[in-house]
Amino acid sequence: MDKVLIIDDDEQICRFLSRCFKDMDVEADYRLSLAEGMAQISQNPPAVVFLDVFLPDGNGIDAIRTIRKFPDPPEIIIITGSEDPDGAETAMHNKAWDYIPKRGAVSNFKDALNRALEYRRQTHTVPLPGLSRDNIIGDSRRLNRCIDQAAKAAANEVPVIITGETGTGKEIFSKAIHDSSPRCRGDFVVVDCAALPDHLVESTLFGHTKGAFTGADNAKIGLMALADRGTLFLDEVGELPLAIQKKFLRALQEKKFRPVGSKTEIRSDFRLICATHRDLSGMVAKKEFREDLFFRLFSAKIQLPPLKDRDDDVILLTRHHLSKKARLTGAPDWTLSPELGEELRMYTWPGNIRELINTLDLVCSDAGQGTTLFPHHLPPHIRAFNIREKLSTGSSAMASAPMPSGDTVDALPTFKAHMDKSKKAYLESLLTLTRGNIPEACRCSGLSRAHLYRLLQQYELK
Amino acid sequence: MHNLILFIDSAAGSSGNRFLDTIDQRFATASSKVFRTIRDLENWLRKKEDGIFGKRIIVLFADTRACLEQLETSADLMDGEQVIVLLPDQEKQTLEKAQPLRPRYSGFASGPFDDVCDVITKMLRR
Numbered sequence: 001m002d003k004v005l006i007i008d009d010d011e012q013i014c015r016f017l018s019r020c021f022k023d024m025d026v027e028a029d030y031r032l033s034l035a036e037g038m039a040q041i042s043q044n045p046p047a048v049v050f051l052d053v054f055l056p057d058g059n060g061i062d063a064i065r066t067i068r069k070f071p072d073p074p075e076i077i078i079i080t081g082s083e084d085p086d087g088a089e090t091a092m093h094n095k096a097w098d099y100i101p102k103r104g105a106v107s108n109f110k111d112a113l114n115r116a117l118e119y120r121r122q123t124h125t126v127p128l129p130g131l132s133r134d135n136i137i138g139d140s141r142r143l144n145r146c147i148d149q150a151a152k153a154a155a156n157e158v159p160v161i162i163t164g165e166t167g168t169g170k171e172i173f174s175k176a177i178h179d180s181s182p183r184c185r186g187d188f189v190v191v192d193c194a195a196l197p198d199h200l201v202e203s204t205l206f207g208h209t210k211g212a213f214t215g216a217d218n219a220k221i222g223l224m225a226l227a228d229r230g231t232l233f234l235d236e237v238g239e240l241p242l243a244i245q246k247k248f249l250r251a252l253q254e255k256k257f258r259p260v261g262s263k264t265e266i267r268s269d270f271r272l273i274c275a276t277h278r279d280l281s282g283m284v285a286k287k288e289f290r291e292d293l294f295f296r297l298f299s300a301k302i303q304l305p306p307l308k309d310r311d312d313d314v315i316l317l318t319r320h321h322l323s324k325k326a327r328l329t330g331a332p333d334w335t336l337s338p339e340l341g342e343e344l345r346m347y348t349w350p351g352n353i354r355e356l357i358n359t360l361d362l363v364c365s366d367a368g369q370g371t372t373l374f375p376h377h378l379p380p381h382i383r384a385f386n387i388r389e390k391l392s393t394g395s396s397a398m399a400s401a402p403m404p405s406g407d408t409v410d411a412l413p414t415f416k417a418h419m420d421k422s423k424k425a426y427l428e429s430l431l432t433l434t435r436g437n438i439p440e441a442c443r444c445s446g447l448s449r450a451h452l453y454r455l456l457q458q459y460e461l462k
Numbered sequence: 463m464h465n466l467i468l469f470i471d472s473a474a475g476s477s478g479n480r481f482l483d484t485i486d487q488r489f490a491t492a493s494s495k496v497f498r499t500i501r502d503l504e505n506w507l508r509k510k511e512d513g514i515f516g517k518r519i520i521v522l523f524a525d526t527r528a529c530l531e532q533l534e535t536s537a538d539l540m541d542g543e544q545v546i547v548l549l550p551d552q553e554k555q556t557l558e559k560a561q562p563l564r565p566r567y568s569g570f571a572s573g574p575f576d577d578v579c580d581v582i583t584k585m586l587r588r
Contacts, residue, residue: 192566
């Protein structure tokens with residue numbers, strides 16, 4: 001039986017709605033404050049939450065984002081006594097299911113609940129296919145979110161646009177979507193818009209007949225035709241010349257096009273995935289990119305995070321690359337010294353994964369016959385950056401860290417006592433913010449489950 | 463710094479030498495390395511021990527389907543590399559065989575090589 005939770009400080013409303021839902025084969029429960037409601041969602045997740053806006057301990061609309069962060073979050077229906085268009089808009093932006101005035105008819109509540117439950121049944125009975133992620137290494141929260149989005153994209157046919165800084169793995173993600181989609185038996189065809197000079201773009205995409213232009217000594221099949229029943233990957237789509245964009249949009253809409261110099265049209269049933277590191281909406285505003293093509297491309301968007309925002313993925317990627325390299329070269333496995341691990345974590349990797357891999361190749365080369373890799377094998381510019389970072393962090397930490405009070409040296413606690421106090425405060429915040437969810441706390445803190453339990457025991461926290 | 467990594471099989475016909483001459487003339491200042499056997503290319507891709515790091519473009523001259531098929535077996539080693547291929551023809555089957563290499567551009571091995579050189583020029587400017 002589906003569970004419904006009503007969070008409203010007006011008990012009469014709670015009881016009234018519970019009674020209304022009784023004949024709908026749902027199990028309705030209610031809580032009178034936001035905190036109680038959150039605890040209930042965490043312990044006994046409902047399918048749908050009816051959420052009041054003005055609660056004694058918080059605002060329902062503000063709480064939507066937090067609720068949506070729960071694993072398998074419920075659908076949220078906002079109920080309010082004072083309708084506010086701005087509040088309704090915010091609720092919709094935050095992906096609430098509906099926004100219903102309390103003074104409305106009972107059928108409004110029932111209809112909204114029915115629709116939300118129906119949607120949930122559909123989305124929960126069709127399991128998401130897994131993503132073929134052989135080459136996607138990492139386990140950070142931000143990466144996993146992108147993997148979920150890519151898995152959804154693989155299951156349908158809408159155009160996908162993947163954005164992110166250079167070297168974040170846009171092409172690898174695109175290939176993973178192709179490999180996990182029903183089109184995986186077809187070709188994955190790459191068009192690198194940034195590599196093609198303007199005069200070659202049209203003939204490369206659409207193909208050309210023999211003699212279509214000076215130098216066209218032979219007919220050439222276009223990449224769009226080659227992607228028939230497969231995936232066309234347009235890398236750096238922001239570089240696609242404006243003059244070609246109109247013809248490309250038509251081909252995208254109608255799945256047919258005319259090769260340069262040809263009088264007949266060719267059909268091609270391709271799925272489109274695009275990537276860019278540029279701000280396409282900004283380009284639209286400057287009339288550098290067609291608005292109609294922009295909207296056509298933006299059906300599904302995946303924003304890949306830069307490597308510096310991917311927690312400990314830098315170490316997972318390093319280990320993966322080193323072991324792959326050892327396997328390919330037949331060399332013994334390289335060992336990553338803890339100090340080098342720290343340096344790799346500290347650096348900001350402006351060139352992202354591509355820079356990391358190039359750096360690791362250099363590190364291995366510099367290590368020669370040695371099998372343990374140390375910080376001094378790193379290129380000098382990375383070591384210099386890290387040293388500067390350490391010095392500035394050290395001095396700012398000295399300036400801003402909450403220091404123990406006391407005017408004299410004697411009033412200072414021992415270093416151990418001060419550290420214990422800081423650690424306990426950190427653990428308390430961690431537990432509060434994750435609502436005692438241990439797997440979540442491990443993910444946020446980077447601590448292993450065993451280590452976290454040891455610390456909780458040590459500091460007598462539950 | 464950009465590097466050009468060229469593969470031109472020692473068994474390639476005269477067009478292979480013409481291509482090499484064209485590259486030498488058009489990209490005299492680029493740092494380049496030429497491999498004449500697939501085994502040498504594979505060994506380099508595995509180890510990359512000669513100090514050629516950073517941005518590079520790998521240009522594969524495959525003037526026969528047999529040569530292309532051999533290169534196809536090394537596709538895993540070229541993961542993440544910027545690859546350009548020159549093919550014996552532009553038949554659909556030939557182009558399909560080249561797709562595992564994920565080329566940024568494919569041209570004709572019989573020449574003329576202006577289009578390939580224009581693409582290399584643009585890629586070197588990145």
